[in-house]
Amino acid sequence: MAKVTFDEERCKGCGLCETVCPKQIIALSKEKINLKGYHPAVITDQEKCIACAFCATMCPDTVITVEK
Amino acid sequence: MAEKVLMKGNEALAEAAIMAGCKYYFGYPITPQTEVAAYMAKRMPKIGGTFLQAESEVAAINMVLGVAACGKRVMTSSSSPGISLKSEGISYLAGCELPALIVNVQRGGPGLGGIQPSQSDYFQALKGGGHGDYKLIVLAPASIQEMVDLTFKGFDLADKYRMPAMILADGTMGQMMEPVSLELGEVKEYAKPWATTGKATHEGRNIINSLSLSPAQLEEWNINRYERYKIVERDEVMYEEFMMDDAETCVVAFGITSRVAKNAIMEARKRGMKVGMIRPITLWPFPKDALKKAASKVKNFLTVELNMGQMVDDVKLAIDCSKPVYFYGRTGGVIMTPDEVLNKLNEIEKGEAKQW
Amino acid sequence: MVVFEKTKGLTDNQLHYCPGCTHGVIHRLVAETLEELGVTGKTIGIASVGCSVFSYNYFNCDMIQAAHGRAPAVATGAKRANPDNVVFTYQGDGDLAAIGTAETVHSAARGENITVIFVNNAIYGMTGGQMAPTTLPNQVTQTSPYGRDVTVVGYPVKVCEMLSQIDGATYLERVAVNNVKNIRKAKQAIKKAFQNQIEGKGFSLVEVLSTCPTNWGLTPKAALKWLDENMETYYPLGVYKDKYKEEK
Structure with missing residues (x-):
């Protein structure tokens, strides 16, 4: 099963991953704030992930690990 | 050899x-x-x-x-x-x-x-x-x-x-x-x-x-x-002392200028003037202690350089201005003759030279 | 099975770049390449001056921090001293195309067997957004507040086009990192630029169009679009020189 994990403390909340996700299942968290003070990206519906790794490819901060 | x-x-x-x-x-x-x-x-x-x-x-x-x-x-x-x-x-x-x-x-x-x-x-x-x-x-x-x-x-x-x-x-x-x-x-x-x-x-x-x-x-x-x-x-300090044993005036010069000065010193000695030289070989580290030691024995220092007066400042600092320091220099690519240095030594001896 | 994880070509240090700055993507592509080619152990990277000045904290290899614009000269020395090592520079547009133009042109002319990663984001980032040699006509920066007036300050420098006229250069390609497709192409170009060096083929430079959301005054998302609509039209993507392909 496809699985995406975010190293939330590395995230700067730029949202570039959100823009490239074909399934639109990534969003910046409205509740969480990391140590850097950013709203980190989170996955909203893991089930729909197809492990395309577009998000990880676009992420400038190597926040994302993708497994299948 | x-x-x-x-x-x-x-x-x-x-x-x-x-x-x-x-x-x-x-x-x-x-x-x-x-x-x-x-x-x-x-x-x-x-x-x-x-x-x-x-x-x-x-x-x-x-x-x-x-x-x-x-x-x-x-x-x-x-x-x-x-x-x-x-x-x-x-x-x-x-x-x-x-x-x-x-x-x-x-x-x-x-x-x-x-x-x-x-x-x-x-x-x-x-x-x-x-x-x-x-x-x-x-x-x-x-x-x-x-x-x-x-x-x-x-x-x-x-x-x-x-x-x-x-x-x-x-x-x-x-x-x-x-x-x-x-x-x-x-x-x-x-x-x-x-x-x-x-x-x-x-x-x-x-x-x-x-x-x-x-x-x-x-x-x-x-x-x-x-x-x-x-x-x-x-x-790592390196320097050469030349005829400093009984010197009353210490010439300080490095490089080519020291060779001109050496000729002037030998001519001065012929005329009975007690002149010697300390030639820094390492400019940094500067031979401060050698100059300081010389300052306790000599009456004057004469710095000779191919410039408008640069090392002369370090000579004054090294001896804490404890003795008069004079300067002779040529610049722009002109090299002084031994006679010019000798003239300066004469001026110093007669008390006619201006200190740096 | 892991589909994607952080490359070991990068250290664990967190990047200091602003949110959404694509320097991070380019760092990762270089680092992945070093890891995939198995050369991190024998690579010497040359960091430049500008936003990427701290790249020595990120690339997981030996690094030398060079003076502004001088990275190709430092790389020349390092490569000549250690021809079996892989030597690359990572430079921005101010560093490579303004103050270091002579070093860039002449290391190419000599055909130095090095890899140059040239990050073009059309602005000076580290100093807070001044006009770069690659700032576009009419682009507003801190030192071109009314827009770059080409009648007063002249035109941007197109580095790949310029270097393509130099016989000593082996491989020149311009890529961008504003979408997944372009990032994948950029990776191929970077990999080729390193492979060329390993094969002794000479001077390779990859110009990477990159974003500077902070100093462009745009959101990270809008910056990707701005790159697409403005930079790519002035700086067309593509291979500007491939000596070995020509000779085939």
Whole structure:
């Protein structure tokens, strides 16, 4: 099963991953704030992930690990 | 006795560098040091070394930095305006704590100046040139044999203390021919575990860097470097004393000027004047203690330089202004005659000279 | 099975770049390449001056920090001293195309067997958004507050086009990192630029169009679009020189 994990403390909340996700299942968290003070990206519906790794490819901060 | 060969200063220096294990030379043509580059261009390919004529002095000194970072012996040479261009890189070498040899065959300045001999880059070599808190080991040859010996020594000191060294020669030293011995002994190898040779070859990552945005850390780096400078000042001072036993006037001169002064001193002695000389061979570390010791015995100091008065300040500082210090200099590429120096000595003796 | 994870070509240090700055993507592509080619142990990277000044903290190999614009000269020395090592520079547009133009042109002319990664984001980032040699006509920056007036300050420098006229250059390609497709192409170009060096083919430069959301005054998302609409039209993507392909 496809699985995406975010190293939330590395995230700067730029949202570039959100823009490239074909399934639109990534969003910046409205509740969480990391140590850097950013709203980190989170996955909203893991089930729909197809492990395309577009998000990880676009992420400038190597926040994302993708497994299948 | 070692066999001697007649060599031009610039070429003798270049050969000495090769004998010191330098296999990398980067330069840019400029009178009166171009023969160093031409000699290296001929020799380096034959010994499996690298000669590269860079696009500028700025590029050349940074190529030097690249080789030095990789732990190999490397040099560049230029003349005054070119050294100004290299000053940025010299500061980086000092900041990165990298050994390298820089040769300045000085000519008249400022600006484009002239192409005749000068010592007017003393301040540049000794008091900065580049930015920041740093020192260069500065060696001042007064013969072609010393061009050879001090080049060999310069590489050794640079490696030993992990800092750049400079040969502060002048147009006469570069262009003059004298017989020299090239028997220089063994090259001492220094371990360079800090060199960037690929992390597979050492523990962890090696980073050659002079940047720190932390003031506390940068201060610590500078303080540590100055601790090392103290050791250089303690252990590596070189100077020559000439007829100082009974001297009442001490001439201070380096490089070609010391040879002019020597002739003047010998003439003065014939006339019964008690004159001697202290000739700094290392301009940094400066022979402060020797001068201080002399100050307790002599009545006067006369500094002779091919400039408007530069080292004379250091002489006054070294002796804490405890004795009168006089100055005689010519500049712009003009070299004084022994008679001119003798005249100055006469003026001093008669009390007609003005102190510096 | 892991499909994607952080490359070991990068250290664990967190990048200091602003949110959404694509420097991070380019760092990762270089680092992945070093890892995939198995050369991190024998690579010497040359950091430049500008936003990427701290790249020595990120690339997991030996690094030398060079003076502004001088990285290709430092790389020349390092490569000549250690021809078996892989030597690359990572430079921005101010560093490579303004103060370091001579070093860039002449290292290419000499055909130095090095790899140059050239990050073009049309602005000086580290100093707070001044006009770069690659700032577009009419682009507003801190030092072109009314827009770059080409009648006063002249035109941007097109580095790949310029270097393509130099016989010594082996491989020149311009890529971008503003979408997944372009990022994949950029990776191929970077990999080729390193492979060329390993094969002794000479000077390779990859110009990477990158974003600077902070100093462009745009959101990270809008910056990707701005790159697409403005930079790519002035700086067309593609291979500008491939010496070995030509000779086939």
